[in-house]
Amino acid sequence: MAHEELLAGLRQAVLDCDEPRAARLAREALDTGMPALRAIDGGLVPGIQEAGRLWDEGEFFLPELVGAAGAMKAAMAVLQPALAGGGSRELGRIVIGTVQGDIHDIGKSLVATLLAANGFAVSDEGADVPVERFVTRARELDADLVCASALLTTTMVQQRTLVEALRAAGLRARVMVGGAPVTPAWAAQIGAAGFADNAVAAVAVARGLVRS
Amino acid sequence: MSVLRPRVSVLTREQIEAVVADAVRTLETVGFFVENGPALELLGAAGVRLDGQRAHPSEGQLRHALATAPPRIVVYDRDGTPALDLGGDAVHFDPGSAALHVLDPVTRRRRSPTTRDLAHLAWVTEGCRHIAGGSTALVPSDVPEALGDRWRVLLALLHGRKPMATGTFQKDGFAVMHRLLAAVRGGDEALRHKPLAIFDCCPTPPLKWSDLTCQALLDCARTGVPAELVSMPLGGITSPVTVREMIVLHCAESLSGVLIHQLAGPGSPIIWGGSPASVDMRHGTTPMGAVETMLVDVGNAQVGKHLGVPTHAYMGMSDAKGLDFQCGLESGVGALLGALAGVNLIAGPGMLDFETTQSLEKLVLDNEVCGMALRAVQGVSETSAGEAVDLLRQVVEVGSFLAHPHTRAHFRQELLIPGRTIDRGSYGDWEAAGGPDAWASAHAEVQRILARGNPAPLDESLQAELLAIMTAECARLGLPGLPADPLP
Numbered sequence: 001m002a003h004e005e006l007l008a009g010l011r012q013a014v015l016d017c018d019e020p021r022a023a024r025l026a027r028e029a030l031d032t033g034m035p036a037l038r039a040i041d042g043g044l045v046p047g048i049q050e051a052g053r054l055w056d057e058g059e060f061f062l063p064e065l066v067g068a069a070g071a072m073k074a075a076m077a078v079l080q081p082a083l084a085g086g087g088s089r090e091l092g093r094i095v096i097g098t099v100q101g102d103i104h105d106i107g108k109s110l111v112a113t114l115l116a117a118n119g120f121a122v123s124d125e126g127a128d129v130p131v132e133r134f135v136t137r138a139r140e141l142d143a144d145l146v147c148a149s150a151l152l153t154t155t156m157v158q159q160r161t162l163v164e165a166l167r168a169a170g171l172r173a174r175v176m177v178g179g180a181p182v183t184p185a186w187a188a189q190i191g192a193a194g195f196a197d198n199a200v201a202a203v204a205v206a207r208g209l210v211r212s
Numbered sequence: 213m214s215v216l217r218p219r220v221s222v223l224t225r226e227q228i229e230a231v232v233a234d235a236v237r238t239l240e241t242v243g244f245f246v247e248n249g250p251a252l253e254l255l256g257a258a259g260v261r262l263d264g265q266r267a268h269p270s271e272g273q274l275r276h277a278l279a280t281a282p283p284r285i286v287v288y289d290r291d292g293t294p295a296l297d298l299g300g301d302a303v304h305f306d307p308g309s310a311a312l313h314v315l316d317p318v319t320r321r322r323r324s325p326t327t328r329d330l331a332h333l334a335w336v337t338e339g340c341r342h343i344a345g346g347s348t349a350l351v352p353s354d355v356p357e358a359l360g361d362r363w364r365v366l367l368a369l370l371h372g373r374k375p376m377a378t379g380t381f382q383k384d385g386f387a388v389m390h391r392l393l394a395a396v397r398g399g400d401e402a403l404r405h406k407p408l409a410i411f412d413c414c415p416t417p418p419l420k421w422s423d424l425t426c427q428a429l430l431d432c433a434r435t436g437v438p439a440e441l442v443s444m445p446l447g448g449i450t451s452p453v454t455v456r457e458m459i460v461l462h463c464a465e466s467l468s469g470v471l472i473h474q475l476a477g478p479g480s481p482i483i484w485g486g487s488p489a490s491v492d493m494r495h496g497t498t499p500m501g502a503v504e505t506m507l508v509d510v511g512n513a514q515v516g517k518h519l520g521v522p523t524h525a526y527m528g529m530s531d532a533k534g535l536d537f538q539c540g541l542e543s544g545v546g547a548l549l550g551a552l553a554g555v556n557l558i559a560g561p562g563m564l565d566f567e568t569t570q571s572l573e574k575l576v577l578d579n580e581v582c583g584m585a586l587r588a589v590q591g592v593s594e595t596s597a598g599e600a601v602d603l604l605r606q607v608v609e610v611g612s613f614l615a616h617p618h619t620r621a622h623f624r625q626e627l628l629i630p631g632r633t634i635d636r637g638s639y640g641d642w643e644a645a646g647g648p649d650a651w652a653s654a655h656a657e658v659q660r661i662l663a664r665g666n667p668a669p670l671d672e673s674l675q676a677e678l679l680a681i682m683t684a685e686c687a688r689l690g691l692p693g694l695p696a697d698p699l700p
Contacts, residue, residue: 017620063623066615106612113615183640197638 003034010043010075015050017067019074026078036082039075040119048072048117055200065199066110069117076117090121092144092210095137095173097129099158104151107179110199111147118203120145120210131158131165138166138173144210145194147202150179160190167191174209178202215591217301220552222510223459228518231456231511235463236271243268244419244468248426254475267468274467277474283520285438285481287345287375288406290396290668295375296345298438298483298522301554303589305547305582306345306377307337307575308529308563309412310364314350315564315571317655320534322569324353327696330364331666333562334372336572338668339661340579342586343561346374349570351381355695359686361385363698365392365409366682370675370698373668377440377559379412383424386411386431388685393437395677396670404436410483410557413473414442415465417450421472429469433477440483440524440557441469446498447508448491455504459511462486466512470521483557484516485524487567498566501530501542509546510553517554525550528560528581529567535574535650539564543574544581551585558582573654576661580634587628633657666699 001009006029013022022044029039051068054060060068094115098108105127112124123137129148138146146166150156159177166173176194177187187195194209196202223231243266246252252265261268284299296304313322314329330350337346348364355363361381368376369392380386389411390403397403413429415421421429432439443465445451451461466484473482488508489498499505509525516523528547532539543560550558561582562575603618613619633653635642642648648656661667670678679698686694 017617061623061629062614063620067617067620070615106614109612110614180638197640 001028001032003029003032003038006032006034007039007043010039011047011050013075014044014047014068014071017064017071019071022071022075023078026075030079030082036079039079044072044075045119052200052203062110066113069113072117073113091119091207093121093123093141094145094147094206095123095125095134095141095143096147096149097125097134098127098149098151099155099162100128100130101158102150102152102155103127104149104179107151107199108147108149111149111178111196111202114199114203115147115206118207120206131162134162135165135169135171138171139169143171143173145176145206146173147176147178147206150177150182153181156181156186159186159192163191176202176205176209215593217554218552218589218591219554220510220549221514222455222507223514225518228515231460231463231515232519234460235467236274238419238460238464239269239274239468240271241268242419244415244421244465246421246426246472247423248421248430250430251421251426251472251476254430254472258475260471269468269471274471277471278467278519278521280474280478281470281482281521282479283522285407285483285522287410287438288408289375290369290373290408290670292397292406296557298556301589302556303551303554303558303586304344304556305528305558305561306343306374307333307347307349307570308526308560308567309347309349309377310351310379311349311563311568311570312351313565313569315534315569315573317571317573317651317658320651322565325350325570326354327352327363327367327698328700330367331371331698331700332572332662333570333575334368335665335667336575336658336661337374338372340561340575340582342579342582343575344374345557346372346376347559348376348378349562352696356689356691358382358689359691359695362388362392362682362685363695365389366678366698369393369396369678370670371666371668375408375410377410377412377557379414380424380428383427386428388681390431390435390437391681392678395681396674400435407436407438407481410438410440412440412442412485413469414444414487415469417443417445417465418461419465419468421468426472429473430476432482433473433480436477436480438481438483439469439473440485441466442485442487442524442526443469444487444489445508446489446491447504448493451488453491455507455511458488458508459515462488462508462512463515466516482521483524484512484519484521485557486512487526488512497531499531500526500560500563500567501532501538501546503545506546506549509555510549513550513553513555522556523554524557524559525555526560526567527555527558528578528585529563531564531566533565533569535571535577535654539574540577540650543578544584547578547581547585548588551589554589572658573651576631576657577633577650577654580630583628583630593626631657
């Protein structure tokens with residue numbers, strides 16, 4: 001298969017949420033001598049960006065968004081080892097989790113999936129994550145960003161504690177918050193650097209934060 | 213896949229049969245009054261007992277008429293694609309007609325509709341995916357009354373693809389309206405084969421057929437254009453106040469219509485429709501949003517189904533004066549009950565204030581009402597036994613079905629995905645959008661649709677043909693030319 005055809009195929013596999021096809025085409029790309037970086041930049045990234053655009057247009061819904069991210073992830077698993085310098089192409093390192101006392105996982109996992117699909121190295125700590133765990137992992141990974149989700153007004157306060165704890169620990173990681181009750185005003189009030197109310201917005205905010 | 217269709221009924225089978233028996237006895241003994249000469253001649257020739265202008269058909273004559281009326285009518289859009297399948301329990305919506313006013317979204321007050329409003333109504337109807345039929349739902353004030361009925365058909369044809377419910381205002385209207393429709397369809401026989409419009413024919417309660425409406429019935433029967441009976445008993449004024457007796461009167465008037473119609477054109481398509489209303493005993497108004505009105509409508513539909521003819525009702529409308537709680541309540545309950553009753557064609561969307569006022573903003577909101585009602589009657593799709601067990605086994609560790617192929621494969625069929633006027637976003641999103649209310653979000657949606665212009669421009673040569681027919685008609689009526697620009 002010609003390179004252009006492979007790239008178009010990878011892009012379409014992402015849009016079709018087809019994990020096996022994405023992985024197979026990624027292997028074919030490497031077999032034909034295509035650099036992994038080209039497969040990512042020319043195939044997978046345009047695919048996931050198109051998925052984001054379709055989401056913005058109201059054409060794509062959550063299942064398709066995670067499906068596209070899943071297909072991207074499957075192809076990345078094939079391409080990653082072939083990248084020069086190992087996994088050095090990441091946009092930034094992120095620790096993500098739902099705060100302690102809160103077991104809501106779906107929104108947070110969606111954000112984690114999309115961040116990973118968009119080129120961040122993401123460490124998903126799951127739900128009910130104590131502040132100390134966020135701090136420890138941020139230190140271990142030298143994280144650029146810590147993302148904390150809260151679905152309850154009663155657990156939102158944990159986001160404030162997290163911002164303070166990271167600052168007290170002297171870490172450089174910045175904090176992005178989200179979750180149903182969370183507002184931009186709350187984010188500003190607790191000194192969080194970023195806020196997003198959906199997964200697509202979270203990717204854009206994260207990009208902005210690691211650049212600045 | 214088999215599904216249990218959710219259903220509502222207000223009469224048992226025995227009660228339906230008793231209602232029909234009462235209606236038949238009413239016609240045999242009380243009879244119905246006919247103002248139209250040719251119709252009286254038809255009835256007399258068929259052996260119906262006449263007492264002056266009052267006809268007293270026998271049960272056998274009525275049963276015979278019912279036997280020749282088709283149980284199913286397919287109405288096609290302007291392109292010839294099937295759009296309304298009227299029969300069985302199929303449900304379709306079309307805008308309520310025919311309003312004397314249009315609700316102005318800026319002043320939020322009613323005003324007289326113009327030709328431009330008629331065009332915009334067609335454009336917005338095209339943009340409402342849950343509203344399958346169109347309607348000439350406004351009476352334009354900028355054209356002479358003598359031209360109104362045919363002008364509306366011209367406008368509907370120039371600005372929309374969906375088939376239309378319409379009606380005559382004058383006895384001489386039918387011929388021109390039929391000519392316009394036949395021109396688009398490619399001839400009289402093509403139009404008979406693939407109907408493009410439904411004509412409302414309204415008896416006058418109690419038990420009278422005026423010259424005009426009776427003529428419409430005859431014209432429809434002879435040309436094969438579907439006729440829609442719109443019997444409208446007003447409980448406590450032109451009808452007994454009780455729901456059951458309203459259904460009896462509706463049945464009697466409708467049976468008399470079927471009889472005249474089938475005598476004029478055996479086998480011609482006819483719809484068991486209606487616009488009954490209970491009466492508000494303080495204001496003397498006839499609320500379409502009253503729950504008793506809806507009970508009568510459901511009962512009428514049950515009777516029509518029992519007799520084997522397609523059904524129609526004016527439901528899903530409100531008597532509110534604007535887009536408020538009452539508006540949503542009455543429209544929602546009516547549309548849902550109509551759909552659950554399996555009314556084949558439900559006319560109502562957009563209509564306010566006792567069927568006097570159309571609102572484009574309400575139309576786009578009602579589109580969501582219709583979507584919800586149509587989804588409700590789809591019911592619960594039956595999948596294979598044990599599927600839930602398998603799916604839960606696969607996903608229980610992951611904890612979420614969001615990424616599972618099963619979700620991707622089914623969510624678009626299972627979930628009614630609402631349009632922009634239904635707010636399911638976060639408080640923050642709503643606040644950021646300026647905190648829109650129903651008026652604001654509906655108006656924005658209407659503006660979005662209108663900004664795209666005519667969504668269904670007619671082929672240029674056909675357009676010229678229609679304009680030539682209308683120009684000739686204006687000359688016949690002694691008008692100096694077209695009274696308004698039909699392509700505003």
